[in-house]
Amino acid sequence: MKKGKLIIILIASIFTSLSPAMAQFPMGGGTTQKALPGTAGDQTPKGNSKISGTVVDSTTNKSVEFASVALIDKNTNKPVDGTMADEKGKFTLNKVAAGSFSLQITFIGYNSKSIDVTLTKGQELDLGNVLITSSAKMLNEVTVTGQAALIEEKVDRLVYNADKDITAKGGDAADVLRKVPLLTVDLDGNVSLRGSQNIRVLINNKPSTIIASSVADALKQIPADQIKTVEVITSPSAKYDAEGSGGIINIITKKNNLQGLSLNIDGGVGNRGSMLGLNGSYRKGKGGVTLGGFGRGIYNTITKSSLDQTSIVNGVSTLTRQTGDGSSEGLFGQYNLGFDYDLAKNQSLTAGVRYGVRNFTTKQDLITNLYNNGVLNSELSSRRDLDAKNLSGTVDVNLDYLHTFKKPQQEWSISTLYSRNDLDNNFDANLINSNGELTGRQRNLNSNINQEFTLQSDYQTPIRKNQMLEFGAKGILREVTSDYKFLMAAGNSGNYSIEINQPQGALTYHQNIAAAYSSYTYTTKKRYTLKGGLRYEHTFIDASTKEGGPIGVADYGVLVPSINASKTIKGTTIKLGYNKRIQRPGLQQLNPNFNSANPQNITVGDPTLKPEITDNFELTLSKNIKKTFINASFFGRVTNNAITQVRVPSDTLEGAIITTFKNIGRQHAYGTNIFANVAVTSKINVGLFTNIIYNTLSGEVLGVDNVSQKVTNSGFNISGGLFSQATFKNGWGAQAFGFMQGNQVQLQGNQGGFAFYTVGIKKEFKNKKGSLGLAGENFFNKRFTINSELKSAQFNQVSNIYMYNRGVRLTFTYKIGKMTVDAPKKKARSVNNDDVKSDGQGGGTQGGGTQGGGQPR
The missing domain is CATH 2.60.40.10 (Immunoglobulins)
Structure with a gap:
């Protein structure tokens, strides 16, 4: 306080x-x-x-x-x-x-x-x-926001109008998010906001349990050409869930408020992926129905890798040299049915069902040579043919009610959501010795279910004309279960049996949350706006394993203050913000499954993890200078109990490194984001952006002889990009985008950077009922290399991943049906829900809200 x-x-x-x-x-x-x-x-x-x-x-x-x-x-x-x-x-x-x-x-x-x-x-x-x-x-003067507002900064958020992006068409949501200021998306689809992956991601203001497992996988299910806007909220108010230390990303898909019947057909084909989508809607009078489906297949995704890893266990130095050749393919789909109805002039009801499916498979041949004190150990050297499957099905069901009053902006809403994600993360491996003989087979079965039910109610009312009062309450009932086992078989014909030396069992994790908040906004006569609020969240934990019984994870409560202020002075908008955030551990971080798909790099979760708490500070300046819009943000984050990856050599598997998750201590991040958009002409727009962040991580890990030692690492994370779009006569348009990401600081080393670029053209037919597009990416580069180095007192690891991602795709759209304009009506507000941290591999978290700070709405 x-x-x-x-x-x-x-x-x-x-x-x-x-x-x-x-x-x-x-x-x-x-x-x-x-x-x-x-x-x-x-x-x-x-x-x-x-x-x-x-x-x-x-x-x-x-x-x-x-x-x-x-x-x-x-x-x-x-x-x-x-x-x-x-x-x-x-x-x-x-x-x-x-x-x-x-x-x-x-x-x-x-x-x-x-x-x-x-x-x-x-x-x-x-x-x-x-x-x-x-x-x-105007012929003699052009302002940047006149360029169909590709980037808009509103009072409470930064908005990227993705429907103006023609190069992403035929791709997925990750292709769009790469071009959003303040965000970085790596080649696997992992999303960061100002260098932090602890973010909340919403789809049309709604959460989904699939996002709790992996944002990267969730983004593959969303077609790029169905995204209308992406909203980035860096300083959410007390009205929104306290989760996500980095902020909120809200992906808004295309909707309409039209009367009549329509059907849109979208498709694309390329050398690395194809897609087909059908979206229809019918609206008449007080009611409307939407029905949509989208399917996307990826193929010809080739990767190569190399690894040099040195570890010291019990005085023996082991050098591991590994090479890998792999490929992946996948089928992703999302299907939705929506319904809305105006019960009365001031009451509306909204319901929806969304189902998503993800079938992702990876094949990899790993050749491993082990050297003990410089001498090749042929008995432990081997070849490993791996077939991994990542399969999931997600269903979200929501029912929302909104009641508005005669007083403008006064409203009351009740929102409900049930969400369930069934995830299977399995692999099969054939073990081949140095003589080419099949000596054994391994199988890891890991089934997970993440389900939750949410009920929330919100009320807001203006007080006079310059004040707004908001308050509400929310409850979340969540259950996470994981059943995992490791099987072995001899030769190529024997039956599988349980491997007694490998961890196996079942985890049940109940996490129930009760929250209440109050928020107050005041605008002075001199146009200062101040929005402050308090939110309290109490988390009840009940966790246990089948073998070990209850896990000692205590309940906890947190009081979350927030304050946002804004003012425009001589054309310069100034924003100040402070908020406290909580980040709960996610499914993959809690899951104790011993994943040894690559026996030299094993991952295992920790069900005893505690939440991390972050204090965020922010100052943002934005201004239009003739044809240029400039936005500069300066921020700081201080995180306690930071959840991060920790790596230690295995005591039982020679040459192996085990990666797990721990509350390591403190993490500090300070930086700036600078974005400029220039309207060169009324037809050509150019944008530049850069992110400069200085990170410091410190904590304790096990060192030599299993003695804890303090580890500190710090350094700059720098990234930047350039984009340009142009429109021409007769429906022609073009767009280009390029991005570079520098090394990322980790507790025990650095993760390598990467780069990519895309160029696309589009032709729209005169009646605007159809279009054709052609886009290419990384066509000058055969491959990109991501070089990473991790080290501690016990090990040193240098790895390279080679990405072969040249691509070209042809896209098309066609519209059927005739619609008439109908004035949009305010619909019931959906649940905004997010409180789990990602695994660090898949990006962010789920849930949350869509606006923070700024003026009363």
């Missing part, structure tokens, strides 16, 4: 010192406000007239949220009143005196709009839809 008070005092003092430089008019953000402080409006007599209207984009017919509205006295040419449009573009000026005025509407990326109005005493003037035009249509 003392720390939270200190942050509030610090922010308040900073804002007070900045007050003389405040701009006259609001530049973005929040609820409808009255008179402009510091202008003639403070002294102008008030009347009883009223002006209202809605700001609308002249091209898209969509509302323009948070546009600035000023009322200028035509006699004095001075502002007498002003306000800001809300999130629906609506604005109202009350208590206006009679007279002649000029109503001026401005917003970044649009031409200013001026309307002459004359008011009589007591008149209520409704201007209806006030159309404003994009400034991208």
Whole structure:
């Protein structure tokens, strides 16, 4: 609590010192406000007239949220009143005196709009839809946001409009997320936000149990061309779950509010993958139904690897040299059925079922040579033919209810969600000696079930016109089970039997969470916005193994404060944020299965892991300078009980390294993200971004003679990229993207960096019912190499992974059906849920919310 008070005092003092430089008019953000402080409006007599209207984009017919509205006295040419449009573009000026005025509407990326109005005493003037035009249509000057707003920074989030991306078409969600500022996605699909993989990922504001297992695998199920936007929230408010130290990523898929029947067909074929998707919708009157399906196959995915590993156990030095040739293929699918119905004018019901399937197989030939004190040990040298399967099926069922009230922005919602993920992670291996003889077979069976039920209720109500109060409660019932066993067989015909020297058994892990929160937003007359809140979460743990009985993991509670503040000064938007986050361990980190698919690199989870706690600090500056939009963020993270990978030599398997997960101690991260978007012309847009992060990790691991020793590692993580898009006549368009990621600091070494690039063109037919596209990636490079080095007092490991990812794909779309426009209605809010940390291999976590900080919504 003392720390939270200190942050509030610090922010308040900073804002007070900045007050003389405040701009006259609001530049973005929040609820409808009255008179402009510091202008003639403070002294102008008030009347009883009223002006209202809605700001609308002249091209898209969509509302323009948070546009600035000023009322200028035509006699004095001075502002007498002003306000800001809300999130629906609506604005109202009350208590206006009679007279002649000029109503001026401005917003970044649009031409200013001026309307002459004359008011009589007591008149209520409704201007209806006030159309404003994009400034991208100007011949002599172009603003960056006029470029169909590829990147948008809103009051509470950064938004990447993925539907403008033509190179990702035919790919999956990972291809899209690679181009989102603040995010990094490696070649396996693992996602990081500002260098942290401890993030929450939502799909249309909904969690899924598959994300708890692996974000990388979940992203493969989402087709790129079905993603509309990606929202990045780095400082969530108390309203949203406290999980995810890095922040929230919300993937919004394409929806519509149209009447009638439609069917979209999307397809693509390439040398490394193909896809086909069908999405249909029918809406009439108060109800609507959507039905969709998507399937994607990947093939010709080839990898090669090499490993040099030295370990010292009981005074014996063992050198392991290993080479591997592998390939992988997979089938991914996602199918959904949705239903919404307006029970009444102010009540709506939403229901949905989503099923996802993932069948991923990997084949690899590993050749291993072991040297004891420099002498080749031919008995332990071998060849290993591996066939691994990663199979899962996920079902999510939601039912949501929303009740709105006559008072604007006042609403109450109840949301429910049931989610279940069945995951099988198995492998078979043939063991071949140095003479080429099949000496034995191994089989690892690992079945996991992760299921949860969530019930939450939220209520919000405005207090006057510049304040918002929100509060709510949430409960999650979660059960994770894992049944694992290791089998052996001799030769090529014997029956499998349990290997008594390998760990096996069953884990049952119950994790129930009760949470409540309260959040308050206040906007001052001088347009400072301050949003603060408190959230309390209590976690109840009941864990046990079939063989060992109960596991001593205690219940715990955490109080999570958050505070966000924003202000626009002379065109520069300043945001300050602080929040505390909790990160619970994920399924793969808890799973005690002894995975020895590669016997020289074994992984095993730890069911005794405790959650990690992170304090986040953030300062963000953004500004439009003529044709350039610049966003710069400076942040710091301090994490206690940090969950990370720890590696130690095996006492029983000669030359092997065992990787597990531990609460190692502290992790510090400080850095900056800089993003610039330049509208070169009205048809060409170029973007640049870079991430510079300094990480420090410290903790204790087992050293020589099993004595604990303190380990510290630090260094810079640097990444950056460039993208460009262009539109031409007759429906032609082109886009290019390139990215480079430097080495990643780990507790016991560094993981290697990588790079990739894509170029694509697209032709849209005149009736816009169909299109053809062609995209290529990494076509100048036969392969990319990821070099990693891990070391400690007991071992040293140098590995190389060679990625052969040249690719080309042809894509097409076709639309069937005729729809008519229907005004969008507010639908019931879905559960936002995420509280598990990924395994470090698969990225982030599940659940959460979609906005943090900023103005009242």
